[in-house]
Amino acid sequence: MAGRCRWTPSPLPTATPPENGDGDTLVVESTGFPDGQWLDRDGSPLTDASKITERFRRPAYGTLEIGITVNDPKAYTHEWTVKLTQHIALNTDLLNYYCMENEKDSTHLVGK
8 A cells, every 4th residue: 555654573573561660761672673674764774683672751741751772782883872852842733744655745844
C-alpha cells in the first residue's frame, strides 16, 4: 500500500517490563534486533548484538527528559548516549505526519 510505513522486524525486539525503574525514571531496555537494521535516517548500523536503553524522566510539568544509550559491540567501539529534552506546546494544533515515500514537505511543518 502506497503511503504507509511498513516495518516488520523479525524476530521482534524485546523490552524489559515497564516497572523497571530508577526512582522517578522509567527505564526500558530493548534487545533482539535483527542484524543489518538502521538506527536512524543516516544509516547508522544496528546489529543483533545491540542493546538500547531508554530512560524517561519528567522533572517538571511540561518537560520530558529522554536519554537513549546504544550499546552495540559489533558496530561501535564503545556505547554512546543521546539526551533529549521535550517541552509541551500548549494552545497549539497537533500536526499529523504521514510516512510517505519521497516526502518533501516536512521542512515546511513549523509550529505556531
